[in-house]
Amino acid sequence: MKLKNFPLKYISLLLVFLTACSNPKNEFATLIIYGGTIYTVDSTSIQVEAVAIKNNLIIFTGKLSEAERFKNDNTELIDLKGKTMTPGFIEGHGHFMGLGYNELNLDLMNTTSYQDIVDAVAERVKTAQPGEWIIGRGWHQSKWDSMPSGLVNSFQTHHLLSEVSPDNPVYLRHASGHAGFANAKAMEIAGLQVLAKEGIKNFKVEGGEVIIDEFGRPTGIFNERAQTLIAKHIPKKTLETDQQAFNLAVKACQRNGITSFHDAGIPKETIALYEKMKSEGKMNTRIYAMLTGWDKDLLEDWYSKGPMIDPDNLLTIRSVKLNCDGALGSRGAWLLEPYTDRPDHFGHETLPMEFVEETAIKGLNHGFQVCAHAIGDRANREILDRYEMAFKKFPDATTNHRFRIEHAQHLHPDDIPRFAELQVIPAMQAVHMSSDRPWAIDRLGEKRIKEGAYMWQNLLESGVPIVNGTDVPVEPINPIASFYASVSRKKLKGTPEGGYEPEQKMTRTQALRSYTLDAAYGAFEEQIKGSISVGKLADFTIFNQDIMTIEESQILDTEVVMTIFDGNIVYSKAD
Missing domain, CATH: 3.10.310.70 (Diaminopimelate Epimerase; Chain A, domain 1)
Structure with missing residues (x-):
């Protein structure tokens, strides 16, 4: 039967039907990306040939031939030309300003x-x-x-x-x-x-x-x-310098493929700045902000009004940051036993543990995640104890609490399984191992280092995710350095051979998740980001080489060549 013998109205209906079959939702992409290695961090399809985006959301992942149905005359095309794309990297613990x-x-x-x-x-x-x-x-x-x-x-x-x-x-x-x-x-x-x-x-x-x-x-x-x-004697920052610093931070994130940032402790002045920058359309990095625990009035104010979960997914405030001890480098980390290289010194408890318990209780009852800085083994133990006390007092409020310990750098072996038991997330910056391990052994001695420092694999095997990052500006924001440290356990100069305590290395899959899906989980955002999946935000990081398969020695040569944020190219090395 020939089409020309059909009445015109039936031909039109047939064309509509055929179009609907080829594109069931009648959707067209504003952007299609193809032509390289695309890691989704989605267990249903680990690698795909193409990704289609409509505005700022992913509408398709799969074969390039199938992505074609989402193309029209207005669709922008990006040919990766053999490069590698992952979900947008998430800085899991840093200081944006x-x-x-x-x-x-x-x-x-x-x-x-x-x-x-x-x-x-x-x-x-x-x-x-x-x-x-x-x-x-x-x-x-x-x-x-x-x-x-x-x-x-x-x-x-x-x-x-x-x-x-x-x-x-x-x-x-x-x-x-x-x-x-x-x-x-x-x-x-x-x-x-x-x-x-x-x-x-x-x-x-x-x-x-x-x-x-x-x-x-x-x-x-x-x-x-x-x-x-x-x-307290240093002149206060001005709005002008704050805005300059903010814009510089955004650009630094974009250059390094960072599309989201967990900002570890901000005061009310910074909150006001972020709201201003968002209203002016300058919030081109997604910020998950933690309220500084130093300001009790600020915390009480937020407890009364509750978390701010941004429908635009640009600025969310639903957590509290507590600074509970110092760092190993300054011998401020709070230890159970004295420092090996300063036997009369145990470090510092920089925040009363009573306040940690009080904050944990208020966090549970007002819907706020608590993120406590702890580097030394005593600080980690004391915080786990206070979290546990709060959980036992208010068991009905503990569902999906996702409390965190920031750094979790040095743990007593007895406390390692407690993270999984209490469902506490360790946010650990792998690059600290590369920088600190060579001299940390002087602070802690060999036994404590080998049994409890930078225990990534033990924690992962216990059943908790790890949120990765750099703690910028403590370390440069470059995620490649932290990825390399995660999988090599070496200094950035490539030594020692085999890495420090190699049994604690992450696999490359674990390391990629720690910077994407697991980092999103650490901010209650795994449903909207962290993997290249239909319905999620179109945030991507594109590298010049395949970080999942290249030789370990080549990882540090990797460069970010493009960053896509909210469906738009915000950084291109070619530019």
């Missing part, structure tokens, strides 16, 4: 000696006005190639720094953020130089420490909460 300000201020992350710091400050002094504060961050004495003379508690003293900056107060935060280094001018403004004339051997700070020399004079090192003695 710290990332931006690190680009505005003095970046000391690549310094390899005390003299490097002195030289960097001396150079900045040349362009600074007299009395202008010089602020920086990123130094780490345990990573230096050589140590200066006259150390006190393994830290440098301020004298060389003060010589090159006599008229400018200087404050340089440790890479970890858990210590700071001040020059004489900054200490004079803080009133500490006056005290130093008589010696301050008995000077105490709750939850912190002023490092002093044998005469009781401050050396310039302020540990943990003692940093406030200097920080």
